[in-house]
Amino acid sequence: MIKILNLEKKFKLKNSTFKALDNINLEFEKRKIHGIIGESGAGKSTLLRCLNKLETPTSGMIEIDGTDIISLSDLELRHFRQNMGMIFQDFNLLSSRTVYDNIAFPLELAKTSKKEIHEKVTELLEIVSLSDKASSYPSQLSGGQKQRVAIARALANNPEFLLCDEATSALDPKTTKQILDLLNNINKEFNITVILITHEMDVIKEICDTVTHLIDGKCLYSGKCSDFFVTYEKKIHKDSLINEKKDIIDSCQGKVIYLTFTHSSAKSPIISRLSRLLDIDVNIINGQIDKIGDIVLGNLVIEIENNNSLLEKSLKFLEESSVETEVIK
Numbered sequence: 202m203i204k205i206l207n208l209e210k211k212f213k214l215k216n217s218t219f220k221a222l223d224n225i226n227l228e229f230e231k232r233k234i235h236g237i238i239g240e241s242g243a244g245k246s247t248l249l250r251c252l253n254k255l256e257t258p259t260s261g262m263i264e265i266d267g268t269d270i271i272s273l274s275d276l277e278l279r280h281f282r283q284n285m286g287m288i289f290q291d292f293n294l295l296s297s298r299t300v301y302d303n304i305a306f307p308l309e310l311a312k313t314s315k316k317e318i319h320e321k322v323t324e325l326l327e328i329v330s331l332s333d334k335a336s337s338y339p340s341q342l343s344g345g346q347k348q349r350v351a352i353a354r355a356l357a358n359n360p361e362f363l364l365c366d367e368a369t370s371a372l373d374p375k376t377t378k379q380i381l382d383l384l385n386n387i388n389k390e391f392n393i394t395v396i397l398i399t400h401e402m403d404v405i406k407e408i409c410d411t412v413t414h415l416i417d418g419k420c421l422y423s424g425k426c427s428d429f430f431v432t433y434e435k436k437i438h439k440d441s442l443i444n445e446k447k448d449i450i451d452s453c454q455g456k457v458i459y460l461t462f463t464h465s466s467a468k469s470p471i472i473s474r475l476s477r478l479l480d481i482d483v484n485i486i487n488g489q490i491d492k493i494g495d496i497v498l499g500n501l502v503i504e505i506e507n508n509n510s511l512l513e514k515s516l517k518f519l520e521e522s523s524v525e526t527e528v529i530k
């Protein structure tokens with residue numbers, strides 16, 4: 202378990218200080234995939250760099266498996282870092298070394314024997330599907346292949362944690378998917394805890410178990426992805442469904458209601474039941490249905506007759522049918 206308590210990081214500027222992380226409290230369970238999302242400047246990299254002590258926090262505590270990492274000695278820190286692989290957006294490969302030698306590099310630093318290095322590099326090349334590129338140089342590889350080499354190198358010392366700093370930001374969507382699949386496999390097969398930072402919601406949606414949302418150095422949300430996305434997508438859906446049909450909604454004579462269906466209500470014919478029960482016409486203005494993990498999220502913008510008593514009865518029926526309602530006009 203990684204526990205972060207009251208973490209604060211201030212940077213000294215010329216005549217002032219800048220608070221990049223402000224009272225962060227988080228817990229990351231081991232063997233899961235954790236995503237940290239936020240806009241540029243939100244503090245994602247600073248937080249990730251605090252986790253492997255590339256940055257020293259100004260105050261607060263980071264405890265990993267019960268060890269306070271902030272007070273580690275230099276020697277302890279070297280051991281600790283072997284347990285934390287890291288990959289970057291721009292891969293950071295050594296251009297003068299072959300793929301094989303890049304992956305071997307951390308093992309050479311750890312004074313591993315040649316035989317063991319050979320065995321380990323051969324195994325890692327297989328895991329990242331690059332056995333045929335062992336003698337290639339980074340300049341001869343695609344972006345996705347370079348990131349595979351970086352992943353293999355990060356895994357060389359059998360770390361328990363893999364930190365990924367915008368690992369897919371430089372890649373096209375197809376290659377991004379392949380790298381995310383690889384990270385997912387590594388997490389499941391080797392029980393490696395993956396912590397990744399990204400500014401792309403799709404990356405979080407694709408593989409993360411939890412998400413931490415940073416804004417201006419503060420943590421706005423940290424918890425299960427499904428809960429985060431239901432709240433987040435609800436807001437996005439609502440804005441887009443209403444804006445798409447703004448002209449029609451503005452010209453409606455009746456009552457306009459925004460409906461949110463989740464779980465069982467998304468699969469039932471609730472609108473036709475409403476229409477039959479109250480003997481009213483329901484005009485569907487806009488709608489969409491989406492799947493977030495195992496949650497089905499449906500939204501409709503409907504219009505019914507401009508009659509307060511019918512409106513009240515409709516809202517009652519919909520709410521009893523587990524549909525969230527909001528009268529928007």
Ligand SMILES: Nc1ncnc2c1ncn2[C@@H]1O[C@H](COP(=O)(O)OP(=O)(O)OP(=O)(O)O)[C@@H](O)[C@H]1O
Binds near residue numbers: 240242243244246
């Ligand atoms: N060494 C530094 N000195 C001064 N300010 C810094 C330093 N490092 C980061 N900052 C500031 O701290 C804030 C957070 O930076 P950080 O790199 O953690 O953000 P980020 O969310 O990772 O952004 P991006 O997605 O653009 O990489 C930014 O405003 C940045 O300018």
